[in-house]
Amino acid sequence: MAKRSSAAAGPREAKSDPAVSYNAFKDYEGQPYTGMKIGRSHKWYYDRGEWKEKKITPDLWQINYAVTKRRAGRAPEGSGVPVGTEYHWYVLAHQNTAKQTANDYTTSLTGLKFKIAHKRAGSEKWSATPRTQRTRMIAFLRRVLADLEQQSAKDGADVAPARGTAPRRARRPAASARRATGRQRRTHRVSGRHPARRV
Numbered sequence: 438m439a440k441r442s443s444a445a446a447g448p449r450e451a452k453s454d455p456a457v458s459y460n461a462f463k464d465y466e467g468q469p470y471t472g473m474k475i476g477r478s479h480k481w482y483y484d485r486g487e488w489k490e491k492k493i494t495p496d497l498w499q500i501n502y503a504v505t506k507r508r509a510g511r512a513p514e515g516s517g518v519p520v521g522t523e524y525h526w527y528v529l530a531h532q533n534t535a536k537q538t539a540n541d542y543t544t545s546l547t548g549l550k551f552k553i554a555h556k557r558a559g560s561e562k563w564s565a566t567p568r569t570q571r572t573r574m575i576a577f578l579r580r581v582l583a584d585l586e587q588q589s590a591k592d593g594a595d596v597a598p599a600r601g602t603a604p605r606r607a608r609r610p611a612a613s614a615r616r617a618t619g620r621q622r623r624t625h626r627v628s629g630r631h632p633a634r635r636v
Contacts, residue, residue, distance in 0.1 A: 459516040472518075480509035521558030526550045527574050529581060551577045 462469050473479075486504025493499055530548025537543060553573050554565040565573065 454515070481506040482509055483507075519558040523556040525553040525555070525563065525570065527553050527577060529578075549581070 459473065460471055462471055463474060464470075465475055484505045484507070486502060489501045491499045528548065528550045530546050530550075532544060532546050534542045534544045551573075553570045554563045556563045563570075
């Protein structure tokens with residue numbers, strides 16, 4: 438019995454080891470992955486960073502943000518990637534702001550970030566070429582767009598047609614307008630016959 442209990446305890450201890458659980462292969466809908474388990478979360482604190490923005494169109498701005506982020510707690514010993522690892526994320530988010538004074542705004546950011554590629558510590562090559570990274574971004578944006586269109590369809594909202602697509606059909610005229618249009622057509626047809634008879 439003692440041997441069984443010690444043998445049973447071995448796998449549990451291995452699974453509780455952060456380094457083992459982090460690096461172990463996991464499965465998500467048939468896709469193998471390593472790293473933090475899906476469903477878990479991180480909490481970070483951001484230092485005083487620099488946010489630059491440039492107006493491109495009346496509604497479009499180009500942004501650039503650089504800052505150091507720090508973990509709220511401490512990473513478990515042996516977990517995580519080696520120091521020097523780099524990531525390329527694509528962020529799609531809502532930024533809500535409220536003006537407080539002439540120079541101050543409150544701001545919050547809520548959205549999604551998608552991993553485009555990574556570069557291992559000590560390596561000069563990214564896990565995906567620039568072309569593949571663009572392909573991954575396109576696929577990500579298409580999924581987000583499909584979700585938005587599905588939500589709009591459920592809500593019954595009108596979605597503006599994409600550029601290059603046919604415009605939506607106009608509403609049918611009201612009954613009075615249809616009758617007036619019908620009279621104009623009949624008048625036009627009748628008046629159109631008179632010149633033929635005269636000729």
